[in-house]
Amino acid sequence: MPIQAGESIPALTLTQATVEGPRELTTEALFGGKTVVLFGVPGAFTxxxxxKHMPSFLQNIDALKAKGVDTVACMAVNDPFVMQAWAKDQLVGDKVVMLADGSAAFTRALGLELDLTARGLGVRCQRFALIARDGKVAHVAVEQPGAFEVSGGEAILAAL
Structure with missing residues (x-):
């Protein structure tokens, strides 16, 4: 079952993709004492x-920050080098924290895995977005397969 509003973000160590290379980032450091929007995608470059998904957050980053969001983060079940290449391709800069969940450990802890093994893609992350305040989920929106309606930047802006 996917994580629900009112639940705590699981305590794990993530891998942040940066221009200097991969670096460890705990969920406590990412979410503690802040308002964070985390969105997950099935895969970089898809x-x-x-x-749509990444551009919707990049286009709304200033409005999200104006509504009190400290950090916007993107997660995919990809390695950090792919996430960094995608960030470069999408002109992310320092606007969005890029998180690589290569083994899908955080995705599974959130209950948001999507098994695409039959299509040759392995376990991926469902398309979703959540708002967390000081490590507690305030809002979560998970897309139906093939949809892009509730997890984009505009939808999250409206939910704040």
Whole structure:
């Protein structure tokens, strides 16, 4: 079952993709004492993720910050080098924290895994977005397969 509003973000160590290379980042450091928007995508460089999901957050970053969001983070079940290459391709800069969940450990802890093994893609992350305040989920929106309606930047802006 996916994580729900009112629940705590699981305590794990993530891998942040940076221009200097991968670095460890705990969920406590990422979410503690802050308002964070985390969105998850099935994969870097995939069509909807690249054409709609990431751009929706980049286009709304200033409005999200104006509503009190300290950090916007993107997660995918990819390695940190792919996430960094995608960040460069999408002109992310320092606007979005890029998180690589290569083994899907955090994705599974959130209950948001998507098994695409039959399509040759392995376990991925469902398309979702959540708002967390001081490590507690305030809002979570998980897309139906193939949809892009509730987890984009505009939808999260409206939910704040």
């Amino acid at each position: 069509p909807t993720c690249s054409a």
